[in-house]
Amino acid sequence: MIDKLEYLIALARERHFGRAAEACGVTQPTLSAGIKQLEDTLGVLLVQRGSRFMGFTPEGERTLEWARRIVADSRAMRQDIDALKRGLSGPLRIAAIPTALPMVAALTTPFRARHPDVRFTVISSTSIEILNHLENLEIDAGLTYLDNEPLGRVNTVPLYRERYRLVTSPGAKYGDREQVTWAEIAELPLCLLTPDMQNRRIVDGLLAASGAVQKPTLESNSMIVLFTHVRTGQWSSVMPAMLADSLGLTSELRSIPIVEPEITHSIGLVVPHREPTTPLTAALVAEARRIAPRLNQDLGMGRDPALATLTP
Incomplete structure (x- = not known):
């Protein structure tokens, strides 16, 4: 059956x-x-x-x-x-939205230290795909937005707050500023994620709320593609602060806080709303709850949370 x-x-x-x-x-x-x-x-x-x-x-x-x-x-x-026979082992499948991919290591690294026989598969997915993957038993957990669009019947563990930055070259328009508004960045040649990504829908909503009309000059479902274009000095982008820092800012790039309004969104772990849950999923939830306070502390201090998990 x-x-x-x-x-x-x-x-x-x-x-x-x-x-x-x-x-x-x-x-x-x-x-x-x-x-x-x-x-x-x-x-x-x-x-x-x-x-x-x-x-x-x-x-x-x-x-x-x-x-x-x-x-x-x-x-x-x-x-x-x-x-019960061998301890935790086997595959653990995680899907993450593109803007949260750099944070996966902050979760998987300490988890593997506790459970060395677990093997990970990590894929990049949209927030909608993550929920579909969970429903169809294709993944065990996801990293996605918790407070912007409906999640349905899932259990959640908040991990950190996503804050937004204009990533641009110092010589570009507004590149010498300490902060910039949403209305101002609409004047720039932006490269953004594709509209199927929730991050893009958030950015579009904030731009529209500022009264700006903006059509990006380049769209991609890959943050690496966006970042490499910004590094040419001819493009700008809106990225989460943590992501911009983890990709490696150089003297040719700046990460400038976006204000008016200064918005944050909660990113966290989602797992199926099911009892009893699998031992691997339960252990992952426990690890997420364990690292969440430190994750927020490291982000607040400007440190890379993935690297912080490697030190006591």
Whole structure:
């Protein structure tokens, strides 16, 4: 039964029979037969079939909710029993919004020191993708905004406050200022994240609230792309203060506080709202709560939190 529920979850994620079968490591006929057997067992039609996947029936949507719960509990049970035998081990999958990626090391480094047999996979995702990944059991935890857009049913651990800076060259317009307003930075040639990123939606909202109309001259879903363009001296960008510092400011770049208004947003860990949770997820939540006070202290003192985790 569990394997058939896994097929259903994969189909919900991939929206395609062939890709779902590939994700499950089976042939497409095997996956289709498994879902048909699940339908026969439950006595209802779960999938709207045609020449391609056309969605779930109402009964299929309800079954999918139960499938996610049952499969998650099954995985948690196996991991819990395995942890009793060997301690915490195995894979831990984390997704983070691009602006929080440099902070992942501040969490994974002390965690690995406590649990050396754990292996990490870290991916970059939008805030919406992180919630979808959690729902479809593709990740164990995410790092994302906690106080800007709805999160749904997740448990959260606040880690730090994101503050915004204009990153630009000293010779650029406003490059010699100690602070700059949102209305003023709208006059600059900006490179920003793409609109599917929540950071971009926050920046757009702050620019609009200042009365400015701004269209970036370059968009990317990669902070590295933005940073390399800013380093040419011909572009400017809006970045979180911590991210700008971690990428390595030089004498050719400045990180200038943005005011009027000076806004912050909470970044933190999100995990599935589920009891019992897996031992790995529970340990990660405990680590996040342990490092949060120090994280905020290091950021307030201008130190790199990822490096701070390496010292007593």
